[in-house]
Amino acid sequence: MKIKRNIAISESGFLFDPSTGESFTFNPVGLEIFNYLRSEKSLDEIKEIVIEKYDIDASNFERYYFDFTSMLNQYHLLENERS
Secondary structure, three states: OOEOOOOEEOOOOEEEEOOOOEEEEOOHHHHHHHHHHHOOOOHHHHHHHHHHHOOOOHHHHHHHHHHHHHHHHHOOOEOOOOO
16 A cells, blocks of 8 residues: 655645645544555554554554545545556
């Protein structure tokens, strides 16, 4: 899963997609996960980091993670996967 290259994001979590003109705001955890995705960490790497850092179990993390990445996909913030 790759974040589009042209996405601009501030340290406070304000995201701007210049290809659509849309902007979004992430909470601190969303920003953290977004940055992990941007640095191309795998699901397992992200899960391990987040579970260690926050009081959440693997099942709940995965549910929130897939909701979050689904939202990123819905707003066209992910690059198309090629076969």
